[in-house]
Amino acid sequence: MSEQDKDLAAFEEYLFSFMNDATPSTPLTNEEVVAILQNYGPPEEVSSEEKEQIVKLMKEAHGRRMEIARKMQNPGLIHSLGEFLKLFCEWRHIPAAWLARLLNLTEEQFEVHRKDRLSPVELGKDRILNLAALAGIKIQDMVAIIDKTIKLLQLKPTTNFAAAYTRVYKEATESELLKVRDDAMKELLLKLDEPNETVQPEKSWESLRHELLQEGAKEISLLAETNQCLTIRDKSRRKFITSVLQQI
């Protein structure tokens, strides 16, 4: 074996030593790796402080990545549509503008949904189905996420008790500020009484929810049919092979 071959064999062994190690060495994107090298210089010249900084970066990136993967694999851990959109962009390393374009939304509209400031009902059935298909999650899971988001957007019934609390407080110390706060609370309670303010989005979500779940059921039956077709095809293929073998 020549000297060069020995060198290469040693180098190969060095590479495989990282593969067998269960702990990941560089859970970073390619751009981050290049940036680290350009910022910190060759590994021999890296000071202990810089090494600590690199290790910290790696640990943070790895922890975050594991957390996102865990949530995306189990959508029950996601609390709202906005959180889902943020995680999806981060998970797939795609810019928000790109996802907005895919969903046929303007960047502003996407941003509003990403911050959970608008009811997901506004997205419409097609966009929700597209998003579920893009993320590769079940429609039922997507519906559960939207359910949670709708609940977040609704005013909680406990708000009704806030006015009484303010009034008691007001009796103790009268001030201009409290008067303003009381008026604001009255206005809010009046709005709560108006049926159009709160009931309409729930109603439209109920019908959309029903439609989405129907689509989900269709998807499951289609999948079952496909599997059935594949089984039948496999069986007939096996039958054909057996008959050919018997003829031989």
Add this chain to the structure above:
Amino acid sequence: MMLSFEDDPITAPTDDLSPLEKLPPEVRAAFLRLNDRYQQFLGLMLSGKPDETIRQVLKIPSAGAFWTLRSRALAKLKEEVEKIRSTKGGQA
């Protein structure tokens, strides 16, 4: 008793890193400078694929050509790693 996230098979964190991500930064940056064929070859090799599979995937006609490609890819990677180790980020 409730399972913790780490115990639950659905939510337990898994090591989903590719072979490239397990390499140290300088080797990884060197890897990115190789041509596509060398990258594919080394990627398959480091994933632990059998030689026969690598030959089929990369359509390598003979065992001789396989060993030539293997030594050239490794030599090129080693050269790039040394270049990076000798200069800041491999910049001249």
